[in-house]
Amino acid sequence: MSIAIATWNINSVRLRLPLVEHFLETTQPDVLCLQETKCPDGSFPTGAFHRLGYDHVAINGQKGYHGVAIVSKRPFTAVDKRDFCEKGDARHLAVVLDTAVGPLQLHDFYIPAGGDEPDPVINDKFAHKLAFLAELEAWLGTTPATMPSVVVGDLNIAPLADDVWSHKALLKVVSHTPIETAAFEAIRRGGGWIDVMRRFVPEPEKLYTWWSYRAADWAAADKGRRLDHVWASPDLDGRLIGVEVLRAARGWERPSDHVPVIARFDL
């Protein structure tokens, strides 16, 4: 028995609902975790997901900004939302899924992007990003998870040199600064989390999930970053089947600037 878990920053779930439907029809993941739904809970297109067989829908949305959602063919037994930094931002959602080997905790994150200036003294958004990471470290980065767990989402950090098109050019660019990448790896290692994407696509192969809208030809320039991630708790080490990055989705009509990542587990 295998379970496929997908993550996708959709940049407005209502505007891109046809793309989401196409993705679900063609890829058929068991679970899809969305970020940047930009949709209040009352306006979330729950019915469209039900019609595609995703009967179980958990949402943590807000008006205009951020927003995360988890849609699933399999039932949840618990839903949790954590208000990081007590700002009222909709940036986290967790569910517990039933699997063949028992409950699996699944976290969906949308970590703050952090603005343009990588200095927390003059840039409140970067200070917020660092505070979010500190809170995340205290929560998920100190001891291994108490049940088999998966963390996915737009973590807005490209931690490794080959997670960006140019390590040197991006060292002072928010998402790849040493303070962010060090915090990211400290959290991951502290919790014993496996970087599932890099298990299957090790460095030095380049691996991206995001390409800026501000490029005349995103594919030709290929100046991508790996901002979207899949982590697994150490007890899932023997149950990792594979990972797919759906690069083609960046070329779809009116695309998100992020593409779906699908991870498969023997569960």
Added chain:
DNA sequence: ATGGTAGGAAGCCTA
């Protein structure tokens, strides 16, 4: 070295 695009909301913010 700069500025480029996109979405939502409502006449700017975030990314």
